[in-house]
Amino acid sequence: MIEQGALALRARMDAGEMSASDLMAETLTRIDAVNPAVNAIVSLRDPDTLMAEARAADAAPNTGWLHGIPMAIKDLANAAGLPTSMGSPLFAGQVAASDDIMVARLRAAGAIIIGKTNTPEFGLGSHSINPVFGPTRNPYDTSRSAGGSSGGAGVALATSMLSVADGSDMMGSLRNPAGWNNVYGMRPSWGLVPSEPQGDSFLHQLSTNGPMARTPADLAALLDTMAGADPRQPHGVDAPPTLPQISGGADGMRIGWLGDWGGALTMEEGILDLCADALAQMETLGVTTDALNAPFDRDALWHSWITLRSWAVAGGLGVLHADPTKRTHLKDTAIWEVERGLALSAMEVHRASVTRSEWFKTAATLFEQFDVLALPSAQMWPFDVTLDWPRSIAGQAMDTYHRWMEVVIPASLLGLPAICVPAGFGGPHDLPMGLQLIGRRGSDAMLLRLAQTWHDATNWPARRPPSGM
16 A cells, blocks of 8 residues: 555545554555665654654544655755754754754644655755765666655655655756656745745745655645745745646647757757657647757856856855865865855856846747747766766766756746656666656646646556565
8 A cells, every 4th residue: 555645545544444553564664675775765763653653643633634644854954853964974963953844834734754865965966875874776776876866755755665755956856856766756936835044035046845756646735735935035925726726637738849959958868759759648638749949048058057056055055165174074066066156256146147037038938839848857867876976978078067967957047847757768777767847937736737647648657666666
C-alpha cells in the first residue's frame, strides 16, 4: 500500500482500511530496506518516537488531509527539533528551534515530520552531494546522479519512502530531480508559496519552494497546503485551491515546443526525440503543439541569469565568505558564486534586470498564442554520481558549474510556474527524463490540469526502479 499516493492513503485511512501507525511502520521498514543504497533521507528521527507519534495521530481528531502521513523536509528548510545542515560542515548538527512557514503549514495539515531529505551544499548545483551526508544516488541506476537540489526528495518519492515531498527551485532544483527520478515536481508562480521573512524580501525573486509527488493530484493538494501570502512579506499571492481545478482534460490547450532553443542549447542524444515523442502523445489527448524558433537571445538570458543569481547568492552567503575561518569550509563553486556577486556594480544588476524585463514582455507575447511553453527538464541524462559537476555535454565544454542546466532558466528568470512531468526513459542507460511545461504567471491550476491529463494517459511513475528499490 505504501506505493500509493498521499491522497489515496488518506482515503484508505478515512475508510478505516489502515491506520497512521500501519503506515508509519511500513514507511520505516521501506526506509530501512532502501535508503542505505540511495541515501535520500537523512537525519531520520528515532523510530520508537515516530511510532508513538503515529499512534497518537490515530487517537486524535483529524487535523487535515496529511493527518498521520510521514514527510521528510528538504535539508535547506527548518523543522523544529531536527538538524538543518544545508549540506555544509558549518551547520552540521545545528538543530532548528522553530519551523519555517512551509513546514508549519505541513504540520498544521497533520503531517508527521520524520527527518530531512538530502541536498547539495547550500542547494548550489543540481547534483545532491555534500560533505556532511555524501551523495544521493539515482534509484534507477545507483551509479548515477539523482539530480538536485531536491534530489533526496525525488529519490524518496521514486522509491516510495515518501508519498509527497517538499522541494525548492532556483535553477531547476525541483524540475531536474523530478525528471531524473520519474516523478512530478512543480515550481509554482513566484510569490504563491512564501519563503521566510528574513533579510531582503523585495529584490530577490529567483527561488521558490514547491511540491513534489508521484501524481499531479498529490502535487496540487500539497501546493494548496504550502500556498498563501505571508503578511510580513511583499509580493505574496493568494489564489483559489488548485486541486478542485485539475479535472476536465486538456482539450484545446496550445503548446509551443522550444526544443533546444533554436540549436543554442547543447543536448545529449535522445533527449529531444524523447520529449518530442511525449508531445506527440499529448496531441492524442486534444492538445495542439507547434515548434518555435528561439524567441529571445540565449546569451542575453544567460548573462542576466548568472548576474542576478550571483547577486542573490552573495546576499545569502556573503557573511560566511567574509569570515576567513568559515570561508575555508565553503565549496569552491560557492566561493566563486559569492565573489562574482560581490564584484558586481549596481548598474550591472540593473542591466541584468532590464534584460529580464524584456524577456518577460517577449514571453507575454508568446502566451497570447500558447497556453504552455515546453522544454526538456535537463540537457543531459543522469551523469556519474562521483562527479562534482559535468564538464561537458556531448563534447561541448561547460564554462560554469551550472551551465549544464541552462535549459531551466527561461522560467526561473521570470518566476513562471513550471511542472516537470515524466517523459519516459532513454539514453545509453535507459534512464528517466522529464519535460518542463511552463505557463504564464498564475496559471498553476491549468498546468496541473494538463499534468493530470498526461498522468491519466501514461502513469509513468508506475514504472518502478529495479528490484530492491
